Amino acid sequence: MLCGLLWSGVMKRSISTHVFLQQRLHAGLLDAMVAAGAQSIELFAARHHFDYTDRAEVKELAKWFRSHDCRATLHQPIFETRASDWSRHVPATINLIDVEKSRRIDAMDEVKRALEAAEQIDIDSIVLHLGTANDTWSERSLDLSMTAVEHIKAFAHPLGVKTLVETLHNDVTTPEHLMDMLRIAHLDTVNVCLDIGHVNLHDMGGVQNAFAVLGNRIREIHLHDNHGEKDEHLWPGDGTVDWDVVRKGITGLKHEPVGTLEIAYEPEIDAKAMSAKAAKAFAMLEEPVRN
Template sequence: MKLGFSPLTAGLSYPKSFDLAAQLGLFLEITYDQHEMDPRLPGARELAEMGRAAGVGFTLHLPFVDWNIASLVPPMQRLSLERTQRAILFGAEIGAECGVLHTGLVPLRLPEAVAQAHRLLNSTLEKLELAIPVALENLGLFQTDLLETPAELLALLEAHPRYGFCLDVGHAQIQQGPSGPQTYQRLLGHRLIHLHLHDNHGHQDEHLPCGMGTVDWAWVREALGGFAGTATLEVTGGEAGVRQSVALLLGKNLD
């Protein structure tokens, strides 16, 4: 397993993130929305060069802010598709090993609205050109999330074999309870290419450092024993939060 962390979630600048990643042998998960919002951040070419200089690789979180590829409003849906495609090309330029994609929202929970949102999501997944591997992430945190169950995400992945699965263990625990990560792993483990790792107490998306909540990290370590893909720490707490999480997952003191 290759392990990395999200600079945005950790609250670290790129210089500090590259230094920490190089020191610990981690990659960085870049948040594409952050680059759209802040023109001061490096472009794809500069970011790729920073990675080469530091010996640090990347994964990419595709857009999710003010974004909805299942939107019932055509201009919003088209813009979300365009942003996602640009982000995938950004990921290819920085050499990202994979991109993580959310599966859309439908605030209007009427049967026809939900059915139309599913049609739009499926259409978008068909249209996207995948210059990097893309993993669909489990959500189900809020009533507005289009997909509400592990079975729905399984059906979507079976209908779209080009895509992999990103298991977010924190989301799974909130949605399904303490055994949520195991449920997703059992149903979708054959499509697993990436993970998001962070902790919570089972009620809200806290993004705590690993070991600060109630996620079963012993099970996670066992499940990752033979995993050859990538896993990103989406943890708060700055450098200390990253170090604590790496130490718990790898079973060694990094101080």
Template sequence: MEDNRTENAGLELAVNTDFAGESTRLEQIRTTLERIAQAGFTHIHWCHEWDREYMYSPYEMQQIREWMDEYGLKSKALHSTKGSAKDVNVREGHYRKDYTSDWEYNRRAGVDLIKNRVDLAQALGAAEIVLHLYVPYITIQKKPEVKEDFYACVFRSLDELMPYCMEKNVRICIENLFDMPGEYMLEAWDRLFGRYPEEFLGLCYDTGHANMVWREQAPEILGRYAHRLYAVHIHDNNGAMDSHWIPGEGNIQWDKVMETISGSAYEGPLLLELSTNELDQAGYLRKAHEAGCRLDGLYKKGRADA
């Protein structure tokens, strides 16, 4: 298998581990890490089991870390999970391990699930985890009184998580989503960042989600929260679907996006969050790495000019 690590020596770049989907076969997971390294990536964004209720054993954490060490990989962030699958736009019914739940034991189980991901992040050497916060806006539109109860549950969970995260030196980053109107995401950020310190809570800027919701205004909106930007998910689309294309394959204006990121609190490496069905995974990763290198040039130029 061709090794691309000698090119662009010294350049750091991250990619998600589930770029070609998730496999429960351990040999396949190990091969994926090997291919990521051979394509020239220096860091991974662990995205396996980013959804649902899977709990990692300490032995699994150790196994993943040893594979990373074997292939010379480091960790840049890790994707946490909100808990069971559900209709995220409404607040009705109860689903397991939900940190926003108003059933106390279930909420605490959701906190334990996030703590598990904090433990995994620490084991892999990641400084932050990415977390989805779905505001049940359809229910809130019909029953405005639900909003404060929802946030009260969220605050209780984050209050419990903060000392745990601070002790482990792992920050939680709330990701912008496309499952709700943009104003609900901004309100959530304003509420959370007004309550919690940046050492504990930041934001993850997903370029594809932002393009779907805010289009050409996305860099400007990101700029308002640049001081809280500690994680990124970089990928492209045409504004209609969450395609997770390689940067340059959609219509995102990357010069403006990278200018904003370079002037923020974010410290590299840049992180690509991609998805493909291509059979030639090695070739796909090389193409993705080349695109990432181009963005890295824009990012470093912006940092130098700042």
């Protein structure tokens, strides 16, 4: 197919199960992602959706991945709630750099529980969140970030899982501050998940700047859109992101990134509709760059 020829070797297609966050993850949903062209799937770790503490559930998903030509990555848990307590109004509360030590320990333990799924599922990498929207850049946040990443890296490495840190909508994880943290801590094997929607927000420096600063430390890219004011996680093309800038940035990378559609969950969407939208988004992303 023409799109495959245009984009071959530039980006590995991926979809996050976040689009089905309100549903229990099962093989039929994974099948729909592959049908859309996904070569990799980001497992969004939330117990009501993908219960990484349920060994039988993890075993069943591992069986699916072994029988399909599809890779897996992992997004760390961000919700503290158990499966029976979750609703779409629950805020993200797991914070690896929380000011309270007990909450940092709880967050670390939950992330490690999710990583234990890699004992059965061959997971390539985990994406980490450092802080929440209210966290600011300081010597304290830098020290806590370095400690958290080093700890997770030490746990993930024996499982064969690479560690990535994500650009969030906070001052701790701007492209500049992430690069400072990786440099100061000598975290040469830890890389970055560039979230396009987050850096498109009005106070985050922009997409072009993010590619320029992060460069070849980018290993995964979260692909979603917004209108520059709030984090909407829209399908690419439904907001104000300049996708030609994204295409140019990707083609300039030394390492082929995983390009993950990380879309807001829609209560009414079914597997077939998601698959059609994802295929359309991939086709748009694979259009030739306009000069």
